[in-house]
Amino acid sequence: MLVATAVAVPLTVATTSSRPATPAVAGPAPTASAAAYLGATDIAYLQLMIPMDVGAVRLAALAQDPALAAVVADHPAELARMRALLRAAGLPDGDLHDGHELPGLFSERQIDEVAALSPPARDARVADLLREHLTQGERVSASAAEVAEDPAVRALAVELGAARTSELARLKPGLGSG
C-alpha cells in the first residue's frame, strides 16, 4: 500500500522544492490552502471519470425504461464536483477523452450505434453498457482511492467507488430487458 502510494508521487515531485526551481511559468500561483494540488493520478482520475459519467448519462437517456436513467441519477452532481476540483487546480474541466474508446467510456460513435437500435434491443444494450460503465468506475475509483494525492480527490474516489457498488446493485439483472 505504502509502495503503491509512493509511486504516484514521483510523477509530480519532480517540479517541487527539492529540485532547483524551474523558471516560473505565467499563471495563478495558488496558495496551499486555496487550490488543490493535483498529482498525475488525481488529474487522470478526474479526466477519466468526467467523460465516463457524461457518456453514461447520455446512454441512459436513450433507454425507454426510466429505471435505467434512475440508476445514474446522481451522476450530474458528481460531474459538478469533479469539474470544480479540476477548475480549482487551474485545469480545463472539459472532455479530454472525447472520442476515446476506453472501458466504461462511450464515444459518440458508440452512442449513435445504440440509438440506432430498436427499443427492446436498445434497452438491453444500454443496461449492458451501464453495467460495464459502473464496474469500470468501481475499479478505477478503487485505484485512485489508494494512490491519489489530493485528500479531496482521494475522498471523492472512495465515495464514488461506493456509489458505483450500490448503483450496480440497483442495475438488477433483467433491468432493461422487459
Place this chain on the structure above:
Amino acid sequence: MSQPTPAPRRPFLRRRSTLFVAVPVVVALAASIAVTTAYARSADPKPASAGGVEEVNTAALPEEFGVEPGGTTPSAGTPSATPKPTASPSAPATARSAPPARPGWVAVDPTKQAADVRAFFAMKPRKVTNNPVKVPEFNASCKASHRNDDDPIVAPGLKGASHNHTFMGNTSTNAFSTAQSLFANKKTTCTPAQDHSAYWIPTLLQNGKAVNPSGVTVYYGSRLKDPGKTVPFPMGFRMITGDAKNQKDTPDKQGNHFWCGGIGGETGRTPDGEWPVCAKTANLVRQVTFPDCWDGKHLDSPDHKSHVGPADRDGKCSGKFPVAIPSVSFVIGYPLNTNMTGIKLASGTGYSMHADFFNAWEPKALAERVRNCVNQGVKCGSNGQF
C-alpha cells in the same frame, strides 16, 4: 576392540548438517520472496488482463525523476523525503513548499540537463569503420512482452483504466510504472539489453482475440538537415504519437495506415476498405513516428504531446522546440496476411492507432549511440556498432 562400523551416512535430506545449512537458506529465500511479493501485492493486487496473458507487477521505487543510477543529483532519491499520501489529511499540501505552476507538466532538472548536454558533446565520437550506410540511425529490436489494460502515461496509478495495450521492451510496465521502476527492472524483450524503455501500442484484435506483433523494430534516427546537434532524451522522458480518439480516416491520408510489407504486397482491401489484404508472402505492417524536436524543459506535458513538436521548414529544431532528439519510429510487423476479417484495435478502428514511448535507456548506452551513430550520420545495429 575393533572400531565400530561407522554408521551409514543418512540420506542427504535427513542429515542434521543439511538442516543447519538448509534452514537458514530457506528462511532467507522465504523472506526475500515475502518482501518481493509484498511490494508486488501492494502495487498490483489482482492480476487481471483482458488478453489473458501474464499480468506484470512492479516494485515501485519512491524516487524522483531525472536521477542517475549513481544518484549524483542533490535531490537523489531519499525515500523518506518523499511525501506519502497516507499521512494526515492536510499533509500533502504542507509537505510541499509550492505546487507546480502548471499541473500536468513534469519538468527536467535544468541544471542537470545542461550539464548532461555539455558532457554529451564533450564525448569524442568513435571513429567510423566498416563503411556503414550513411543514414543516421540505430535501433532496438523487440518482441511483444505482455498485455494489460494499463497506461502509465495516460492513466498513471489507475489500474485497468485503459483499453488493452501490447507492451514491448520492459517486462514490468503497468499502471504504476515510473522511470525508476522501469530502470530498475532489467528484463526487456528488446535487444540491446541496456534499453529498459517501455514501448506500447493498442492491442490488435482479430474477432476479439489478441494478435501479438511478430516483432517491432524501434528506429532512432534523424530527419533533420544536421543530425550533429541531436541529443539523447533524459531519463523519464515520455511521449505519445498518434490519436487514440481518431476513429475516421483523414481526407489527405496523412500516413495513418497499415500496409503490406514483403513480396506480393497488398492484394486487396477488407469490405469496409479499412484494412489491406496481403499476399501470403507478405504481412501486415504499421509504422508510427514520433516528433523529433523537444522543448528541452519537460519530461511530459498534460496531453503527453505538447512538449515535443516537428522540425521547422528548414529541417531544424527551433522556436518552441529548439532541442533535437532522436526521431523515434516503431515498425510493427503482424503475423497476418490473407485473412484480414474482424480486425480492430483495442482503441477502436485502425485510425485510432497510437504509440507510447517511456525512456529508460541506460544513459551511457543511449548517449554512445546518439553520439556515434546519429551525430555522425551513419547506420548502426541494435548493438550500437557500425
